[in-house]
Amino acid sequence: MRTPNFEIRVLGPLEVVGADGAVPIDRPMRRALLGLLALRARQVVPREALIDGLWDERPPRSALRTLHSHVAHLRRALDAGGLGAVVGTRPPGYVLTAAPDQLDVDRFTRLVKADHDEPPEVAARRLRAALDLWRGDVLVDCAVGEWARAEVNRLHELRLQVVEQLCAADLALGGHRAVGAELEALVVRHPLRERLWELLVLARYRDGRRADALAAYRRAHAVLAAELGVRPGPALRRLEATILADDAPTGPVITSTVGNAPAVGDDAVHETPAVGNAPAVGNASTSGDAVRKTPAASDHVVSDPVVSGAARIPVPVTNLVGREADIAGLVDLLAERRLTTLTGVGGSGKTRLAIAVATAVARAEAVAFVDLTALSDADLLPAAVCEAVGVRDDPTPAALVRALRSRDLVLVLDNCEHLREGCAELVATLLGSCPGLRVLATSIEPLGVAGETVWPVGPLPVPDPGVRTLAQLRRSDAVRLFLARAALPAVRDLTDADAPAVAAICAGLDGLPLALELAAARTTVLTMTEIAERLREPGTLRGGPAHGRPHHRALEATVAWSYAGLRPAARPWFRQLAVFTGGWTLDAAAHVWRETTATALDALAELEAKSLVVVDRRGGRARYRLLETLRHHAAGRLAAAPAEDRAARDRHAAHYLARARDTDRRLRGPDAPHWLDRLAADHGNLRAALAWLAATRSPDELELAVALARYCRLRGRYAEGRRWLLEALDRREDLTAAQRAPAVLAAASLTYFQGSYAEAARLAGAALAGHRAAGDTSAAARCLRLLGSIACERGQYARATAHYAEAMLVHRDAGDEPGQADVLQMTGFASWLAGALDTAQPLLERALRHYDRLDDPENTASVRVHLAFVALHRGQDERARELAEQALTVFTGLDFGEGIAWAAHLLGLVDLRTGRATSALTRLRRSLSAHWQVGDRWRQTAVLDAMAAAHLALGDAVRAAELTGLAAALRDELGVPVPAVDVPALEQVRAALVERLGERRHAALARGAARSVQDVVAAEPG
Template sequence: MRVGVLGPLLVVDGSGAALTITGGRPRALLASLAVRANQIVTVDELAELVWDGAPPAGATRSIRVYVTRLRQALTPELAERLVTQGPGYVWRADTDLLEFEDLCRRGAEATRNGEWETAADVLARALALWRGTPLVDVPSELLREREVPRLERLRLHAVEDRVEADLQRGGDRQLVPELRELIERHPLRERLHAQLMRALAAAGEQAEALEAYQRARRTLRDELGVEPGPELRALHEQVLAGSVDQRAVPRQLPSDVLNFTGRQHELRTLTTLLDAAAEGAVVISAIDGTAGVGKTALAIHWGRRVADRFPDGQLYVNLRGYDLEQPVSAGDALAGFLRALGLAGAQIPVDTAERAVRYRSLMAGRRMLVVADNAGSVDQVRPLLPGAPGSVLLVTSRDRLAGLVARDGARRVNLDTLSEKESATLLRALIGPRVDAEAAAAAQLADLCARLPLALRVVAELAVSRPKVPLAELAEELADRQRRLDLLDADGDPLTSVRAVFSWSYQQLDEDQARMFRLMGLHPGADADVHAAAALADTTPAAARGLLDALAAAHLVIQVPPDRYGMHDLLRAYAVELATERDEALTRLYDHYLHAAATAMDTVFPAERDNRPSLPKPATGPELADPDVARAWLDSERANFVAVSAHAGVDHASGLATVLFRYLDVGGHGVESLALYRNAARAAGEAGDKTAEAAALISIASAHRRLGRPDEAGTFLRRALDLLQETGDVLGQARVWANLGMIETQYRRRYDVAVEYFTTALPLYRQVGARTMEGFVLNSLGDAEMNRDRYPQAVAYFDQSLAVFRELDYSIGEASVLDGFGELAVRQGDHHTAVGFYERSLALFHAAGDRSGESYSRHGLAKARHGIGDLAAAHADYAAALELFVQTGDRLEEARSLAGLAETAEALGRDDAGERWRAALEIFEELDAPEAARIRARLAEV
């Protein structure tokens, strides 16, 4: 249930149906309460607003009558929230304004913290709540005078913050048309002028940026009689000097190691490399050495010492090259880097080679430090090489990476164990004065640890935990442990000493701590939260946290801010060797991720519960009742979902693919979605489960269709169909035919073929009683018939589809049909009716949290508003639709929105229409879409 004031007054009940509130004064009363939801509005204030500043005698009594009538018009749930309190009334309602204000606050905080991805996402969601001019249909001029200017100021500030976030993420050129339009509407906003200048300068258009400054200066002098402010003047100087840089500045280096000791020679060697970088060379340094010798600590410590020498930031990835089960591929590492450099998930190419090209392009002209930690091979590293000079790639590896040295000119820095003096210094920092008091015993401890920092830290923690035990006694215990262990070889291999230290430290743990240590080694991801650890150990999150904190204190796990835990790869390998209850623990862990993911999906996409398998809520899972919390949890665990699917059997891998489909699809997470679906297909193939394999292939096809790759999508669908015909799976076959029809409609515009495919799918869905999918196919048939100019047939299919969805009380389906009716009205020239359809569908999609649906409705609304001549509003709607399509990765619709922007820009007499046409043409040609020919012809005429 929600109330909307950011546009025409809207009241939506719990089912998603819009309520009609008739009468001017009841609507004014409702709006007056809604704009101040959860606050007391006195009867006198209400009378003033309802009668537009001229309340008659007895107005307060009439207000009470109107309140009674309003309660009767509302649903019981909404009426219960309209309560009498003190001198007036309070409506405890959920409004789009309250949600907008909350999102704006969060967006402003993210902006202040430099969290640009979060800021862009949150503020885009805030601005998507606007459906037009606030309260435009409320008959109270006084209410609009009091509220609309305030709301418009809030909206403008949110737009500016969102533009700032997009600028910081590298969206320079694509923001120029929007900023020019905003400046036309708000010519005195200096921040908008500054943002336009920065966007133009970052896009390489220095002359245009200088002209933008002169236009701003003329406007301010003509309108206000003032010169530009200090920010705008300073920016003008930067543009003249060519020093404007408007790109994301990632700071990814982990925290520095506590009590870093020694390595002065190696630090100086690394620092000398900066001279070469300053001269314009791409510098590669490879730190190699045995496991546990401190390669990562050295790289991070040095990186933090010289951070100011890399003004464009630092990138970091743990390649986990010696994790036999889950090394990070170069493609995945590049995806992480591209996100850090400002790309949205949907903008990241699928192919590793294409990612490498995009990465090198974004790195051009930057001075950055890139740390590739724990590389297992040259192949993991080479795609991460910055192509342009000025940056440094620092690689750590147990391998000497000879190929990187020979072919790419890497400088090798071999890291040996600590010297006797450095070992003593480290132990002194960790243990205290006992080291000097028992110098000989401390030296023996260091030797027994092979003077490896990792082992020394573990031993030091044991000494601290046993303050009354002499170091000599501890050294004897460790020596005895080494003698009794039959490890590796007898030639002084440092790993022998490390394993002995681990074994000795492990023996000091109590039973529950030891068990948690063993089980954490089984986790397939890079790190885990307390809920995943609790699932592994079959305990409560509180108990798991206590055990993990004890292990972190013993240096057996690593605490990763803000509230996660990981392991050094040597410790992980040792823990896995000791683990005995592997299958039971992993089953609990995989159950946890699957069930918690289902809970989160039910919260974020509640209208689609019935389309997902029914799974019980996890007993020890995180609290995911709030949509924002649930979405944040899904984001934080996305990499773990992929890791789990790579290791799990068919039930869990296929279950995750099914449960997370909508989140991955509409969120633009093409990288993870393809990996997860491929893992599900592999697991199903290995298990001989043809039905599950076909389902995964259909999901892979959907991901390719979303990414604008219809041929690849069709290939996977045909493979799925072969399997489904073998198994006789009717529902799966119906899904394939429906998806094939979507490809024909969306990309090839062979509507006769699409109708054939949809009519093949329809009886199959009916045969198995899949009513929701029946409704969607009926809607798709209506769309196809409309595109064949068979309007009566289209209306008949839309009517049937709408009846199915309303019978099922499925608001997303209803919204999809309303979109179809809106498009039909546009084609018949009834644009005012179309606006109504699109506004209703937009509200339903938004209430359901379906951003993909919102993007289509927003695009349709733009077309309808263009048709009635509201060009400025149409242009803004096309821009909003474009942003949503970019976020969700829908390349074809991105191009169509660009074309819409070009058309409205031409009609408005703007000078950026050609730029928009060319951007649209580029994508249409890339996708081999039929629209390309029309745009080429249009540009040729110009």
């Protein structure tokens, strides 16, 4: 493959690398702009889409002019870096003309495509190469808007699918124990992915641990039951049965291939009887047995007149897509329950589902169908029902009771929401007097009649974010409906290149049937990509069939219909929910609404009953969200009331500031993982709160950024947290050095973790001066500890120890036990790095006793890692392995990427020391990837040297020389030496390389090493 003369990397922090090295793109907005263009490389991105991507729903008035300016500056920066005119102007926007091999996301996408016949070892190399392209969250340092976030989520889901496939390939190659350990960590992070549980069960069984395999199955069963209320799927149940029979599969377990799934057949066509001769009321037999194909699924139907004493069921003019399980379940339910109400937001397909159920029931029973859409007066309800069932001379409830008292009938009342009270009264009267009557109703909210069973009609399932082919897309009911309604020429000309746009359309519309149909109507004049880009434009989702219901001819009208059905007092509740991003909790809603928790609970129940709020009950705590189409409508309504909008966003930001402060205090101790997870669930809201505080120039922006610094560290979000802090500091030039000091210290800490030592030392020094000026000795001690850590990684062990000793005096005087424990750990770390193992061990053991007493799992695990390194350098291999595995378990539960990377590195070294070079290389590669993802460049150097030793043990001296060369180059870039404790082992490796390769060839290979860690992991076979 041709080596590109530049590369743009988005699978992590945005990076541009030209022929002469990194190309700086300093402004956050320009970095985001390049990231947006890279996500749509070689496609024209309209200016409107870029404005949405940069400013989301709140662009400034000068957005277009500002965009032009950013493009001009970006072009100059790229041209100066040797990339030339890579950003072109093509109406109606701009295009990034980079070739596929010049973008890491394109290389990743190409690598995940597979040949179904490839052997497991080939699949494993390919999948590892794909995963090794990732350096962290996609565009983690770029603030991008809604459509880009959807693409980011798609890429993350695709990456997770690749992880599953790689585990399967490694199992097929016999790596049962190593894969099992990795899967234990994965099921903790992703407990609802059954494929991971299946692989874990199989790995434990193949490793000869039958009891552990069955225990893993029981854990999966318990998790799925608790979180989803379901039992394991057929594949996992079959695996349990075969293990119980001691007959589990022994061959390869790669059951599917990411990015290249088998084709799915065309839309199913359902057999339904003709309903032109519906039976008379009271007659249980059917006439007109002829069967015809009735496709079905739009709300746009043609109604027939009354015939033979019963209303004909409307005959759909389009195919029904999906809903098979709903139809079957509702037919069964109607046999048992007397009142069933289909509820759901407008456009969810309630009417079409009711028609399908009525058609199925009409094969054996009398059915009367009443469309209430055009009825505006509840007093006319009895007459409408009388007409449907053939009672014409006396259109009253009493006459209906007399006619139906001795008959069996299924009465369908469609669109009851605007006549809800009248429908409820009539239905209660009829059911109380007519034992053979059953009612199927459709309404945005339940009727509220005693004995009512509510059947929510949700959106259609949308495609998984990782799908890349049309064949895969057709597995999704949302895609099937969209393509069934799209213009025939548009569907006929589709290729796999259109798959991402089709997936974005269906996901962006939440699988809402009406929205999909309206978007499909635009395929006569727009491409799939253009529709995906214009989903939020007012005119796109408009133009339903002329014969359709008026409120179904435009999505906005449908949502407005639902909004109009709210009580006036409830409408502000709905509008203000638009301030949330990614869902919210009951407490958050109460704060934004300025209501008590009890009132907020009632309000959410009311909105949920009207199908305007979706409830997610997983994880033991209810979270709520709006469908995106509803959120967009709510945001428009809120924007039309500027004072209300600002007040709601102020309260939203204040709530998440309080949440961040409270959580920051809880991020020590055994409950830290719980609080981390809760805060992470609101990451979108935290971003939104920071953006609002920045836009309003609120001083709370800086306080929120500081409160989130520890969260960002524990979750490996170094770049994002640092950016939040520095941008907030830039906007607070009015503060004194003392006032700025807490934020500067937090930024210094995150900068240190990124390996930017000079900048970290500068910031830490400024923070120290500020805290000393304020007389805050405790904070000054934290600055000294950070300066000590910076000196330690720079190899300045005496200076580090002096900083730590000065900090210890402060902590002792204050009786600060956590501070003393931290200093002991850090001094022990510096000691073993310097090779002073006898000094390090007692310091670390004292720190461990403190952390045990403080019940601090993160630091307890960190000390165990340090003690494991001491044990390793003393030749106590099994002790080192035991300590590292204990630490890995804790770090995995905390989802602490840095700690996971350290533990994996140590376990790789133990494997190398005990003669298992292949296993060592696998662990070390994963450690390198993890350090890369969190941005810890200092530790990458030690892992590279260890990988070189593993390659040397496996006989690949060339690769080993390249890796030692890259480690040396990276240390030169960072300005750090080889830790003293590692010098003997590294010199031994270099001496062996010189002996095998010769001095000149060794030096040439080291100088010609790959330019980045990404290059290493992309080529590393692992």
